Amino acid sequence: MKKLAEVFLCYARQDAALVSALYDKLSLAGFQPFMDTKDILPGEDWKQVLINTIRKAPFFLACLSNNSVDKRGVIQEEIREALEVWRRKLDSDIYLIPVRLEECRMPETLAKFQWVDLFQTNGFEQLEIALVVGMERSWSNGQICLRYQPLDDLHEDAVKLMLQRNDLYARDWNRLGKGILHRYQLCNNDELILDETTGLIWQQSGSKNGMAYVQARQYINNLNNQSFAGCSDWRLPTLEEAMSLMEATRKNEDFYKSGSYNKNSDFFIDSLFDRNQRYIWTSDKESARRAWYVNFNKGTCYYYNISLYCYVRAVWVG
Numbered sequence: 011m012k013k014l015a016e017v018f019l020c021y022a023r024q025d026a027a028l029v030s031a032l033y034d035k036l037s038l039a040g041f042q043p044f045m046d047t048k049d050i051l052p053g054e055d056w057k058q059v060l061i062n063t064i065r066k067a068p069f070f071l072a073c074l075s076n077n078s079v080d081k082r083g084v085i086q087e088e089i090r091e092a093l094e095v096w097r098r099k100l101d102s103d104i105y106l107i108p109v110r111l112e113e114c115r116m117p118e119t120l121a122k123f124q125w126v127d128l129f130q131t132n133g134f135e136q137l138e139i140a141l142v143v144g145m146e147r148s149w150s151n152g153q154i155c156l157r158y159q160p161l162d163d164l165h166e167d168a169v170k171l172m173l174q175r176n177d178l179y180a181r182d183w184n185r186l187g188k189g190i191l192h193r194y195q196l197c198n199n200d201e202l203i204l205d206e207t208t209g210l211i212w213q214q215s216g217s218k219n220g221m222a223y224v225q226a227r228q229y230i231n232n233l234n235n236q237s238f239a240g241c242s243d244w245r246l247p248t249l250e251e252a253m254s255l256m257e258a259t260r261k262n263e264d265f266y267k268s269g270s271y272n273k274n275s276d277f278f279i280d281s282l283f284d285r286n287q288r289y290i291w292t293s294d295k296e297s298a299r300r301a302w303y304v305n306f307n308k309g310t311c312y313y314y315n316i317s318l319y320c321y322v323r324a325v326w327v328g
Contacts, residue, residue, distance in 0.1 A: 016042040016143065016155075018067040020088045022078035026156040028111050029073050039138055060084075062093045062243060066327045068105070068155050069141060070118060073128075075111040083199065089119065104144030109137065154208050157250045158327065160293035162300060164249065169311070172250055172315065179258040179278070189258040194282055198239045203282055208254055210247075213324050215284035220319030223301050226291045229322045244324040246293035250327060252304040253311055255279050259308075278309040287321040 018037055029045060036043040044063050050056050064070060070092040078085055096106045108125035110118065116125060126136045141284040156176075170183050179187035193206035196214065203212045217229055226246065233244040257278045277285060289305040296302060296313035303320045304311045315318065 016044055016063075016067040017069045017071055018064055018092075019043055019045045019071050019073060019086060020092070021073040022075065022081050022085055023044075024077040025073060025075050025111055026163055028128075030074075032071075032073070033111075033132075041141060052057075060088060061091060062327075064088060065095055065243075066158050069144060070095070070106045072106065072108045073111055074114055074120075074125075075106055075117070076114045077260075079115050079117055089117075093119065102147055104140055104147060107137070107140055109187040115241075154254075156208055156210070156254055157248050158245075160246075160248055160295070161296075162295045164294045164296055169249065169302075173253065176250065176254075178250075178253045179256050179309065180253065180311060181278075187258060189256060190254050192280065192282070194280060196282060197298050199238050205254075209327055210250070210251060210254075211241075211326050212255070212283070214282070216287040216290065216323035217321050218286065220321050221317060223291060223316035226320070227321045230324055233324055238324075241326055243326045245326065246291055246322065247325040249292045249294040249302045249304070249311060252290060252292045252323075255283070256304065256306065256309065256311075277306040283323075287323045290323045291320045 019029055019033060026047065030048075033043045033045045033048065044067060046056065046060060050059050072089055072092070075214075090108050096103075099105050106120070106123055108120045108123050110116075110125055110127045110129070112129055117135050126140065130136075165169055170176075171182040173187060174182050177187050177189070178184060179189045190207055195204045195206065196202070197204055197211075201214055203214050204210075205212065217226075230244055230246060234242040238244060250317065257280060260278055265285065277288060288307045292302045292304060294302045295316075299316055300313040301316050302311060303314045
């Protein structure tokens with residue numbers, strides 16, 4: 011399930027031109043760089059987008075120069091957030107990489123990390139090696155990075171490729187997919203399920219009733235307004251994230267407990283999850299009027315008119 015990693019770019023405004031050039035080089039090298047001026051949409055809560063992306067991106071690059079090492083404000087907030095994320099990583103993980111854009115002092119908070127001098131002849135090559143090694147270490151530790159940014163024009167061919175590339179099971183489109191070897195843990199009084207394999211935290215249940223897409227969005231807003239389970243970053247999963255829950259075989263806990271077959275609990279999802287949410291909305295759309303959903307009863311996914319009803323199972327990245 012190896013895929014390209016997202017790279018968060020932290021920088022001072024005065025260095026925007028240099029960082030923009032780095033953004034382009036990373037893109038050409040096959041990575042997914044994130045730069046606020048390029049990737050935050052008009053009308054979005056820019057500060058919340060920055061925080062969410064730092065928490066989710068596999069890599070954080072602190073782009074340093076004489077313009078930034080002593081600069082207060084957003085750049086320091088971003089670095090503090092990244093340090094909190096780093097503390098939850100394994101000792102062997104490569105996550106926070108200081109990148110010097112010019113000769114400058116290394117801030118004390120970042121001095122423990124080996125840095126790269128981008129202005130040197132082989133600077134970008136060294137950075138690229140670090141990112142590749144970082145991804146390989148994550149994969150060897152059984153950690154999987156899934157796309158979390160929603161798409162508005164996700165079509166069937168792209169979904170089929172995604173399922174095959176990630177080896178995800180889908181009855182209609184990738185019947186030979188083996189699915190993910192999950193490492194689930196119930197937490198928060200069994201309200202939540204942490205998947206250590208993907209780093210995703212799911213609602214153990216979700217909405218009690220099916221609802222149209224607009225209502226599903228409101229359901230998510232309500233969770234965040236209430237700080238459900240102490241979190242205000244809940245969202246609809248992408249199709250890739252939702253399909254990661256799909257098991258390659260049916261999981262019928264009732265059968266194993268009683269020896270009797272119950273088709274209502276015979277789902278392609280681990281029995282830790284509530285059975286009521288048998289098909290759920292995702293944040294991905296096929297078109298303006300149709301959104302993708304995942305059906306755990308039938309073991310498949312497809313797109314659905316947004317006026318029709320599906321359940322909601324919210325997710326966030328721990």
